Amino acid sequence: MKSLFLKLFFVLALVIAGVTAAVFWYANRPLPLAEPAVDFTVQRGYTMRQAATAIARAGVEVDPRVLYWIARLSGKGDRILAGSYEVHAGVTPWQLILKLSSGDVSQGELRFVEGWNFRQVRAALEASPDLAQDTVGLSDAEILQRIGATESHPEGLFFPDTYLFDKQSSSLAVLARAYRAMHERLAQIWEARNPDLPLASPYEALILASIVEKETGRPEDRELVASVFVNRLRIGMRLQTDPAVIYGHGEAFDGNLRKRDLESDHEYNTYTRPGLPPTPIAMPGLESLNAAVKPATTEYLYFVSRGDGTSVFSTNLNDHNRAVNQYQRRAGS
Template sequence: MKPLFVRLLITVALAVIAVSVAGWWYAQRSLKLAQPVVDFTVQRGHTMRQAAVTIAAAGVDVSPRSLYWIARITGKAGRIMAGSYEVHQGITPWMLILKLSSGDVSQAEVRFVEGWNFRQIRTALESNPNLLQDTAGLGDIDILRMIGATEAHPEGLFFPDTYLFDKQSSAVAVLRRAYSAMKQRLALAWEGRDPRVPLNSPYEALILASIVEKETGRPEDRGLVASVFANRLRVGMRLQTDPAVIYGYGEAFDGRLRKWHLETDHLYNTYTRAGLPPTPIAMPGADSLNAAVHPARTDYLYFVSRGDGTSEFSSNLNDHNKAVNRYQRGSAN
C-alpha cells in the first residue's frame, strides 16, 4: 500500500507541476489582438469571469476560462477594478491581470479654452465619446446643483485647462474638477489682490477677468486693459465693452456688431448701463484673473485695437479719437 500511495503522491505532484508550468507558460505568452490597440471597459461590479469574457469579446485572443483561473490562483481575481483599459501588441495574460488589478486604466482628455462660454464647454463635453454623458438634456441650473455650485449662473465658473480623465468617466465629474479649480484660483487671486482695486467681491473680480479675457489675447496688454476698466469703475464711467454687449445677444448674434446693438438696452449692455455686467461673460484664464486683481497703474480710460492684436491706450477722449481715426478709419488726423 505504501509504495502505491507514494506513487500516487508523486503522480499528483507531477501533474500539479505540469499544470503550473503550462499555466505559467500560457500566462507569459503574447496574445494576438484583433487590432494594434484594443479598448475594453470593465463595468462597475463585474467579476473577473465577466471581465475575462469582455476582454475576449473586445478582440483579445485569450481564453476567458484560463484568464479567470490564472487570476484566481494568483489571488488577483477579487482585486480587479472597473474602468476603461487599453492594450497593445505584446500583452500577455499575466500583464492583463496586473493591469486589471492595479487599475491601470486608459485616459482621455477634454480641453476647456480661455474665453469660451458655458455653451462651448457643454458642446466639448457632450461631443467627447470617452465621457459618460450625464449632463445631456439637463438645464444649466440642474448641472450647477449636481456639481455642488451655489451660484445661479454657470458662466465663468470653470477654469480653462486640459483635463485628463479615465475613459467612461462622468462629464459631471470633469465639470466638478474644473469648478473646484476655478474656485481655488479665484480665492488665491482675491486674497492677494491690490487693495486699491475697485471691486467688492471675488465674483466681481471674476466678471472683470472675463471681460479682460475677451478684450485681448495679448499677455502684455491684459494689465493695461484691466487698468482702463478699473479706472472707469473708479470715476463712474460706463465700461462700454463690446464683448459684454455681444454676450447679451447669445446665439442670436450674427457676428457683426452694429450701432443698434450698442443702443439697445439689456442686462449686459455696458453702453446703456453703469458698472459691471451681472455675470462673467466667458471663462478667464490665470493671466486675466491676475490682471483683474492687479491692474497696471495707469491713467488710461480708453483703448482701441491697432488691428494687429495689440491696442493703443489713451488717457483722454481727444487722444482716443485720434487713435480711432488712425487705426480704425485709416486716417492720420
C-alpha cells in the same frame, strides 16, 4: 498498497506540475490583438468572469475561462478595479491581470480654453468619447446643483485648463474639478488684490477678468486693458465693452455688431448700463484673473485695436478718436 499510493501521489504531482507549467507558460505568452492597441472597459460591479469576457470581445485573443482561472489561482480574481484600460501588442494574460488588479487604467484628456463660454464647455464635454455622458439632457441649473455649486449662473465658474481623467469618468466629475479649481485660484488672487480696487467681491473680480480675457489681443496688454476698466469703474464711467454686448445676444448674434445692438438695452449692454454686467461672459485664464485684481497703474480710459493684436491706449476722448480714425475707420474703408 503503500507502493500504489506513492505511485498515485507521484502521478498526481506530475500532473499538477504539468498543469502549473502550462498555466505559467500561457500566463506569460504574448496574446494576439485585433489592433496594435486595444481599449476595453470594466464596468463597476463586474466580476472577473465578466471582465475576461469584455476583454476577449474587445479584440484581445484570450480564452476568458483561462484568464479567469489564472486570476483566481493567483488570488487576484476578487481584486479587479473598474475603469477603461488600454493594452498594446505583446501583452500577456498575467499583465492583463496585473492591470486589472492595480487599476492601471488608460487616461483621457479634455482642454477647456481661455475665453470659452459655457455653451462651448458643454459642447466639448458632450463631444468627448472618453467621458460617461451624464450632463446630456440636464439644464444648466441642474448641472450646477449636481456639482455642488452655490451660484445660479454657470458662466465663468470653470477654470480653463487641460484635465486628465480615467476613461469613462463622469462628465460631471470633470466639471466639478474645474469648478473647484476656479474657486481655489479666485480665492488666492482675491487675497493678493490691490487694496484700492473698486470691486466688492471675488465674483466681481471674476466678471472683470472675463471681460479682460475677451478684450485682450496681446498677452502683454492684459494689465493695461484691466486698468482702463478699473479706471472707468472708479469714476462711474460706463465700461462700453463690445464682448459683453455680444454675450447678451447669445446664440442669436450673427457676427456683425451694429449700432442698434449697442443702443438696445439689456442687462449685458455696458453701453446703456453702468457698472459690471451681472455675470462673467467667458472663462478667464489665470493671467486675466491676476490682471483684474492687479491692473497697471495708468490714467488710461480708452483703447482701440490696431488690427494686429496690439492696442492704442488713450487718456482722453480726443486722442482716442484720432486712434479710431487711424486704425479702425481706415481698416473699414
